Amino acid sequence: MAARPxxxxxSQIPTMAxxxxxxxxxxxxxxxxxxxxxxxxxxxxxxxLDAIRELGYRPNSAARQLVTKRSQTLGVVSFDTTLxxxxxxxxxxxxxxxxxxxxISIVSLRAMNRGSVLEAVDRLRDQAVEGVVVIAPQTxxxxxxxxxxxxxxLVGAGCGPAEQVxxxxxxxxxGAAMATRHLLDLGHRTVHHVAGPVGWLDASGRxxxxxxxxxxxxxxxxxxxxxxxSARSGYAAGRALAADPDVTAIFCANDHMALGxxxxxxxxxxxxxxxxxxxxxxDIPESSYFxxxxxxxxxxxxxxxxxxxxxxxxxxxxxAPPPAEHVLITPDLIVRASARPxx
Amino acid sequence: MAARPxxxxxSQIPTMAxxxxxxxxxxxxxxxxxxxxxxxxxxxxxxxLDAIRELGYRPNSAARQLVTKRSQTLGVVSFDTTLxxxxxxxxxxxxxxxxxxxxISIVSLRAMNRGSVLEAVDRLRDQAVEGVVVIAPQTxxxxxxxxxxxxxxLVGAGCGPAEQVxxxxxxxxxGAAMATRHLLDLGHRTVHHVAGPVGWLDASGRxxxxxxxxxxxxxxxxxxxxxxxSARSGYAAGRALAADPDVTAIFCANDHMALGxxxxxxxxxxxxxxxxxxxxxxDIPESSYFxxxxxxxxxxxxxxxxxxxxxxxxxxxxxAPPPAEHVLITPDLIVRASARPxx
DNA sequence: GGGACGATTGTTAGCGCTAACATCTCGGGC
DNA sequence: GCCCGAGATGTTAGCGCTAACAATCGTCCC
Numbered sequence: 001m002a003a004r005p006x007x008x009x010x011s012q013i014p015t016m017a018x019x020x021x022x023x024x025x026x027x028x029x030x031x032x033x034x035x036x037x038x039x040x041x042x043x044x045x046x047x048x049l050d051a052i053r054e055l056g057y058r059p060n061s062a063a064r065q066l067v068t069k070r071s072q073t074l075g076v077v078s079f080d081t082t083l084x085x086x087x088x089x090x091x092x093x094x095x096x097x098x099x100x101x102x103x104i105s106i107v108s109l110r111a112m113n114r115g116s117v118l119e120a121v122d123r124l125r126d127q128a129v130e131g132v133v134v135i136a137p138q139t140x141x142x143x144x145x146x147x148x149x150x151x152x153x154l155v156g157a158g159c160g161p162a163e164q165v166x167x168x169x170x171x172x173x174x175g176a177a178m179a180t181r182h183l184l185d186l187g188h189r190t191v192h193h194v195a196g197p198v199g200w201l202d203a204s205g206r207x208x209x210x211x212x213x214x215x216x217x218x219x220x221x222x223x224x225x226x227x228x229x230s231a232r233s234g235y236a237a238g239r240a241l242a243a244d245p246d247v248t249a250i251f252c253a254n255d256h257m258a259l260g261x262x263x264x265x266x267x268x269x270x271x272x273x274x275x276x277x278x279x280x281x282x283d284i285p286e287s288s289y290f291x292x293x294x295x296x297x298x299x300x301x302x303x304x305x306x307x308x309x310x311x312x313x314x315x316x317x318x319x320a321p322p323p324a325e326h327v328l329i330t331p332d333l334i335v336r337a338s339a340r341p342x343x
Numbered sequence: 344m345a346a347r348p349x350x351x352x353x354s355q356i357p358t359m360a361x362x363x364x365x366x367x368x369x370x371x372x373x374x375x376x377x378x379x380x381x382x383x384x385x386x387x388x389x390x391x392l393d394a395i396r397e398l399g400y401r402p403n404s405a406a407r408q409l410v411t412k413r414s415q416t417l418g419v420v421s422f423d424t425t426l427x428x429x430x431x432x433x434x435x436x437x438x439x440x441x442x443x444x445x446x447i448s449i450v451s452l453r454a455m456n457r458g459s460v461l462e463a464v465d466r467l468r469d470q471a472v473e474g475v476v477v478i479a480p481q482t483x484x485x486x487x488x489x490x491x492x493x494x495x496x497l498v499g500a501g502c503g504p505a506e507q508v509x510x511x512x513x514x515x516x517x518g519a520a521m522a523t524r525h526l527l528d529l530g531h532r533t534v535h536h537v538a539g540p541v542g543w544l545d546a547s548g549r550x551x552x553x554x555x556x557x558x559x560x561x562x563x564x565x566x567x568x569x570x571x572x573s574a575r576s577g578y579a580a581g582r583a584l585a586a587d588p589d590v591t592a593i594f595c596a597n598d599h600m601a602l603g604x605x606x607x608x609x610x611x612x613x614x615x616x617x618x619x620x621x622x623x624x625x626d627i628p629e630s631s632y633f634x635x636x637x638x639x640x641x642x643x644x645x646x647x648x649x650x651x652x653x654x655x656x657x658x659x660x661x662x663a664p665p666p667a668e669h670v671l672i673t674p675d676l677i678v679r680a681s682a683r684p685x686x
Numbered sequence: 687g688g689g690a691c692g693a694t695t696g697t698t699a700g701c702g703c704t705a706a707c708a709t710c711t712c713g714g715g716c
Numbered sequence: 717g718c719c720c721g722a723g724a725t726g727t728t729a730g731c732g733c734t735a736a737c738a739a740t741c742g743t744c745c746c
Contacts, residue, residue, distance in 0.1 A: 015702055016703065026727075028726065032724095032725090039722095039724055040724070058468065059702085060409070060701085061470055062414070062701085063405075063703040064703055064704075065703090065731095066403070066701090066702080066732065067703050067731050069731080072470075073448070081430055082431050088425050091423070091424050094424070094449060104448065104450075105416070105447065105449075106447055106448075106449055108434065108437050123441075126401060127404055127416070127446050128404050128405060231628065231629045231631070263633070266634050285599075286599060288574070289577070289603045290606070358733090368695075368696085369697075370733080371696065372694085372695060374733070377733095381693095383695085384693090384695090387694085402733080403731085403732050405731085406732035407732080407733055409701050409733070409734095410700080410733055411701090
């Protein structure tokens with residue numbers, strides 16, 4: 001009723017001692033209630049709970065952390081949370097963390113290089129995180145992970161292979177092979193590829209899967225074009241490819257580039273899918289509304305995030321020796337209107 | 344040289360006392376060096392720095408926090424970090440926080456309702472954040488902010504108006520008016536509108552700006568269609584609008600819906616921009632590669648994030664009384680190919 | 687030449703909490 | 717009737733750090 005109950009201490013915010021005094025017990029009993037320990041009489045517990053409510057008491061996390069040496073916080077290092085993939089992974093991570101009762105602290109990378117990753121992990125360590133998830137899909141990150149993992153439990157999400165570091169990734173090669181095979185099965189003689197930028201694992205994985213599938217089928221392997229994931233670069237690749245009458249099927253390393261490519265073909269007057277078939281990768285929410293709706297390979301980023309956090313928490317609870325566990329998730333082919341048998 | 348220097352304490356990780364002993368000073372002098380306090384001889388400082396490096400010492404943040412009562416951490420509550428807007432804001436916030444030497448802890452909202460926001464802020468408070476940024480563009484969040492702000496400094500980013508709570512937002516009405524005016528200036532008699540979902544501030548702001556501009560110009564105000572931000576819903580709206588031969592200009596409340604709408608018009612054989620002009624909102628990276636490239640209104644989400652964090656930090660340093668400061672950022676009209684004078 | 691003063695360093699006392707141990711209470715067994 | 721043990725609660729001692737105050741040192745001034 002009154003504005004604010006008076007506390008013992010002069011300080012504004014109530015401490016455990018204030019609660020104890022109000023409930024007429026020792027602070028230790030309050031602590032027991034807060035930590036769900038047995039051997040507290042039900043009536044005492046209720047009295048303490050009342051006192052907590054009345055005072056609006058909140059445990060001081062720093063004090064608890066100081067003595068338990070646990071921060072209940074996990075760190076996430078991510079490259080560019082604006083991109084669809086990382087953003088979705090982060091979302092999955094956050095959900096999983098909350099379910100497991102951990103807080104999430106994020107640091108994004110300024111630049112993609114070894115020092116930057118190390119610095120980010122360091123920053124997180126200064127904050128006493130119990131473990132770290134690194135979302136860094138560049139090849140350059142692969143080497144540095146093992147180094148960063150010294151000193152703090154760490155898992156990679158969609159990162160490059162590193163023996164020492166546990167990780168979860170989507171099987172890019174298999175996804176690319178599925179896309180390529182789909183086009184081949186439709187009857188195309190071969191499949192052209194618009195690859196992602198050098199230095200990205202996803203880019204090289206997809207290019208490898210595409211190439212391997214072509215070779216397995218004994219088809220010619222045309223030189224891949226290279227984009228930078230953006231629609232702009234897909235558009236540029238599309239202009240080049242549209243000028244080549246031999247091109248009948250194209251596998252784009254991501255949906256954004258496919259969008260730009262679609263636009264270039266439209267401008268060039270080459271019909272998709274009547275004359276040329278296109279398959280993308282990622283299955284961004286918009287891709288079913290492209291013109292035409294894009295066949296693509298769906299990656300479940302959110303699950304990737306969730307799984308990597310689960311892996312981290314598993315490691316936290318049961319530290320395991322190397323070699324570290326690697327989880328591979330298989331993506332799904334989504335068939336829409338942008339690919340059909342050649343004319 | 345040797346694997347790991349022995350510490351005084353049996354514990355594995357070195358404390359300030361270990362550093363002090365190695366450097367031959369008291370722990371307080373080490374503390375002074377760590378906190379950049381004056382009155383430490385240069386030579387002593389160097390010796391301490393060496394000892395820190397040799398031991399690989401890291402200050403214990405919990406201990407510091409316990410005594411200084413500052414966590415150096417700011418919280419971010421966000422609705423769906425997978426969406427382009429919130430993801431970009433988060434990015435801006437993270438950058439600004441790092442520059443100001445704060446950590447960022449995130450919590451995302453499960454559902455959009457009062458309780459959910461309160462719970463998220465509470466969770467952050469349990470973690471002793473010094474302040475909170477809320478990214479919640481729903482009208483339902485507006486009311487709850489004032490309540491959540493009791494107990495912790497809080498600012499809204501792109502949130503609804505709340506007298507008591509400082510906030511930064513983009514001028515949706517003005518952006519929508521710009522888009523509408525652009526279409527009117529092109530010579531269209533009136534402008535149709537595909538609005539965002541009920542309950543979203545951005546949706547109602549844009550609808551209001553559109554309506555106001557139409558009324559200002561003395562034009563008829565056609566009933567707006569309503570989407571849910573997705574390309575799917577834009578497609579549905581597009582099908583309806585494409586059937587109406589009177590429609591010559593459309594303002595879509597976001598680019599994703601514009602994408603779906605473009606697709607519907609394409610399927611219906613109604614040419615954009617030859618027969619119908621379209622303007623979107625957001626300027627997502629892909630919109631310049633739509634078919635046709637989309638004229639739209641650019642919102643600088645990243646700056647919005649940055650500014651809101653700056654506002655929060657300002658409040659932290661100089662607590663101000665209500666009424667709280669409200670910052671409005673004006674968006675920019677981006678003219679591309681999707682709008683032209685009527686035939 | 688003695689004491690004051692500023693620069694430098696050390697000492698002490700918590701911050702609010704949990705872990706470990708001490709104490710107290712009560713009921714049952716012999 | 718007394719002792720034992722389990723359940724309930726209290727007491728004590730830090731966790732690693734910073735703030736406040738105390739001590740030391742050299743130096744400068746009259």
